[in-house]
Amino acid sequence: MTLKDLHLKAKQEHWAVPHFNFSSYSQLLGIIKGASQSRAPVLAGTSEGEREFIGIKQSVDIIKSLRESNNIPIFLNADHCHSVESAKIAFDAGYDSIHIDLSKKPFKENLEGTKEVVDYVKSKNPEVEVEGELGYLATDSSKVYNEIIEIPQDSYTKVDEAVLYVQQTGIDRFAPAIGNMHGISVRPKKIRFDLIEELSKALPPNLTFTLHGGSGTDALDLKKIVEMGFNNIHISTELRVAYTNALRETLAKDVSETTPYKYLASARDAVAKLVIEKLKIYNTVNVI
Numbered sequence: 001m002t003l004k005d006l007h008l009k010a011k012q013e014h015w016a017v018p019h020f021n022f023s024s025y026s027q028l029l030g031i032i033k034g035a036s037q038s039r040a041p042v043l044a045g046t047s048e049g050e051r052e053f054i055g056i057k058q059s060v061d062i063i064k065s066l067r068e069s070n071n072i073p074i075f076l077n078a079d080h081c082h083s084v085e086s087a088k089i090a091f092d093a094g095y096d097s098i099h100i101d102l103s104k105k106p107f108k109e110n111l112e113g114t115k116e117v118v119d120y121v122k123s124k125n126p127e128v129e130v131e132g133e134l135g136y137l138a139t140d141s142s143k144v145y146n147e148i149i150e151i152p153q154d155s156y157t158k159v160d161e162a163v164l165y166v167q168q169t170g171i172d173r174f175a176p177a178i179g180n181m182h183g184i185s186v187r188p189k190k191i192r193f194d195l196i197e198e199l200s201k202a203l204p205p206n207l208t209f210t211l212h213g214g215s216g217t218d219a220l221d222l223k224k225i226v227e228m229g230f231n232n233i234h235i236s237t238e239l240r241v242a243y244t245n246a247l248r249e250t251l252a253k254d255v256s257e258t259t260p261y262k263y264l265a266s267a268r269d270a271v272a273k274l275v276i277e278k279l280k281i282y283n284t285v286n287v288i
Contacts (some may be wrong), residue, residue, distance in 0.1 A: 010231040015283035021236035030271025045079035048087035060094040103133040135177030142237040173208040246270035
């Protein structure tokens, strides 16, 4: 099953392919553990910073190895490539999916850059998905925000631009700005369900809709977002928080412990637990 097949299946059956970012091998093992126990597929992602830390070729090789030793679909996404060059490098390294994020650029530049990536990828391997992003998120960093974040009105995706963008770029996945944002906010995120409905009516029925910044989004809102057709949901910050909190707690209990595989196990398991919780919300349990 290709990633495109998987997203189409999710769309038709009203569940979402989960996208979980990882910054370390132990964190990734937690993601795979949770998905495997839930009989769910996984789209694992690395941002530009994560790719630089882990190694871009190493990320590809790790996923290949885990795919061979687990009987669930596992794919690797180059998350938030902020330049055409970055996207091409990830594709050439062997990533299964490319997210070109030029959402902070002017519309014309975003469209042209996204189309360049799509053309480059599809000319070499049509099975690799390309995701484009239109409208921009109010936050750039995946962290916990204690201050109230105001979402600028001009950041929301415009329906007429979305139609043109999807038609002219040929993307497989579309990531709009609908009130979502990266990180966890002290104030609940206010999702524009009216905008989701408008975009769904205006865009092709089999187009994959991606939600970025799923962390901290109300569970009932996430369920509704999936029901309305979003079949790819991203979570990163909540995984980082769960991983880090478990690690701190374990080290605090025994400050003399120096064996990484002992204290990292609790962090891995905390990630697995959260993954299982999210998969239940996405209706993505026992789907394979």
